[in-house]
Amino acid sequence: MVFVLVALAVLALLVGVHRYVWRRFVADTTAPGGTLRRVGTAAVWLLPLLSVGALVSGRTGAPFWLQQVLAWPGYLWLAALLYLTLALLVGEAVRPVLRRVLARRAGGGTATENDSAESLSSQVEAPAAGNSPARAAVSGAPATLVADAPVTAPADPTRRLFVARAVGGAAAVAGLGTVGYGTYGVLRGPRxxxxxxxxxxxxxxxxxxxxxxxxxxxxxxxxxxxxxxxIVDTINRTQPDLIAVVGDLVDGSVADLGPAAEPLAQLEARHGAFFVTGNHEYFSGATQWVHHVRELGLRPLENARVEIDGFDLAGVNDVAGESEGQDPDFERALGGRDRARASVLLAHQPVVIDDAVSYGVDLQLSGHTHGGQLWPGNYVAELANPTVAGLERYGDTQLYVSRGAGAWGPPVRVGAPSDITVVHLASRQA
Incomplete structure (x- = not known):
């Protein structure tokens, strides 16, 4: 029941936002019945349908080619809707200021006076048509003076249209420009x-x-x-001693994405490359992907640990594995070890930091948050994660959270650039 109520609330919100965007970008800026009005209205209906298709096609087993067709327009519209709406909301503050400036230039007074003048004009026209001077008297002024006075209505259709187009155009440039730059950042690759x-x-x-x-x-x-x-070329250029792939490698099956993952076989590090699952692996066939990355030369750490020169490296399954009987097992991964040795834990989600602390882990390496990916999403991510990005300390355990090298849903990042992090371990004895 709660899920249904939340779903209905989200649906109502999306409908309201789309109606607002249609009103400001289409209804306020185009002529009724015109071609632009029809095209804009059709787009506001079609784009959210493509977004729904992009979101559900992978989960419903749609052919991969169809997922690809839907993904670009569907996911990009979600990002565009966010930033177009934010830009329009800023525009709401600009709109009355612009009207006031235009009214003053036209000699029509302030925006408040404009509305009064428009009301006054309507009152003047009615008695003139009915030849009733007595009814035309406003605020005690003689009817002839009111009727003969040149009443300017600064909120006339031409001025209103100009303001709507100016604010809408600026909002479109700001919103779509933000999405374009954020898309470029993802396609350029992580720094x-x-x-x-x-x-x-x-x-x-x-x-x-x-x-x-x-x-x-x-x-x-x-x-x-x-x-x-x-990503592989960037990692190899850093010449690391060890590579840690900390979950959410894929959004799809091995059959569809196996060829896309093949360059991982080129990863080079003196102590090899290690992998732990993320929650998205459990949406995509985690067992098959664990086997596949092993074939590509990565070593999966499924609730396991290995001894590296000078420290223990451990890895746990993601918490989403609980649904498939593949829970994170910290006892298997960390129990019985020599706690005098330093330890590094690979765990996809930062939320397991309490377990890491209880098992005496020195450093936990995580991802999952994307740093929020789309501002102001970082504030939402802070509600669900102890650390959204960067290095923080919890007791004797340090937690480092990467913003990630890709993007989920919209291939867009705003305020949370993608990264690959080279962690330099430092000995206090050095």
């Missing part, structure tokens, strides 16, 4: 961040050990093989 993390128990011999952390690649109907290749 490399360098972070130094001191670990009290790390021996001097492991000082400077470099872990390339990449999460949330999100291969799917939009981001494919070229996206993977850019």
């Amino acid at each position: 490399v961040k360098q972070v130094t993390v001191p670990l009290a128990k790390l021996p001097r011999g492991a000082h400077g050990f470099r872990i390339a952390v990449v999460s949330d690649i999100h291969l799917g109907p939009i981001l494919g093989r070229a996206h993977t290749q850019r």
Whole structure:
């Protein structure tokens, strides 16, 4: 019942937002019955349908080619709707100011006076038509003076249309420009961040050990093989000692996305590349993907750990694995180890930090949040995650959260650029 109510509330919100966008961009700026009015109205009906199709096509087993056809327009419209709406809301504050400026230039007074003048004009016209001077008297003024006075209605249709088009045009440029730049940032590929993390128990011999952390690649109907290749080339250029792929590699099946993942076989690191599942793997056939990444040369850590020079590297399944009997098992991954050794945990979601603290983990590497991906989504992400991006300390455990190398849904990032992070482990004994 709660789910139904939430779904209805979301649907009502989307309908209201689309109606608002249609009114400001179409109804207020085009002539009734005109071609532009018809095209704009059709777009406001079609685009949300494409968005729904993009969201459900993968879950319903639609052919991959159809997912690709729907994905670009459907997902981009979701981002465009967000920023067009935000731009229009800013425009609501600009609209009365612009009217006031235009009214003053036309000698019509303020915006408030405009509305009064328009009302006054309607009162003047009625008695003139009925030859009743007595009814034409307004505020005690003689009827002849009111009737003969030149009444200017600054809120005339021409001026109103100009304001609507000016504000709508500026909002379109701002909203679509934001989406365009955010899309470019995703397609360009992630940038490399360098972070130094001191670990009290790390021996001097492991000082400077470099872990390339990449999460949330999100291969799917939009981001494919070229996206993977850019990421692999970027990681290899950093010459890391170890590579950690921290979940949400894919949004789709091995059958559809296997070729897109093939460049992962080119990853190069002295201690190899390791992989843990994210929640999206459990939407895409986690068991098949674990087998496939193993074939590509990555080593899955399914509630397991290995000893690396100077520290223990552990990995746990994502919490979404509970639905398939593949829960994160911290006892298997971390129980019984020598706590005098430094430890690094790979876990897709930051929310498991409490478990990491209880098992004496020194550093947890995570992703999942995308840093919010689309501002102001970072504020929403903060409600569900202890850390949205960057390095923070929880007791004796440090948590580093990557913003991720790809994007889910709209291939757009605003205020949360994609990244690959090279974590430099530092020994306090060095």
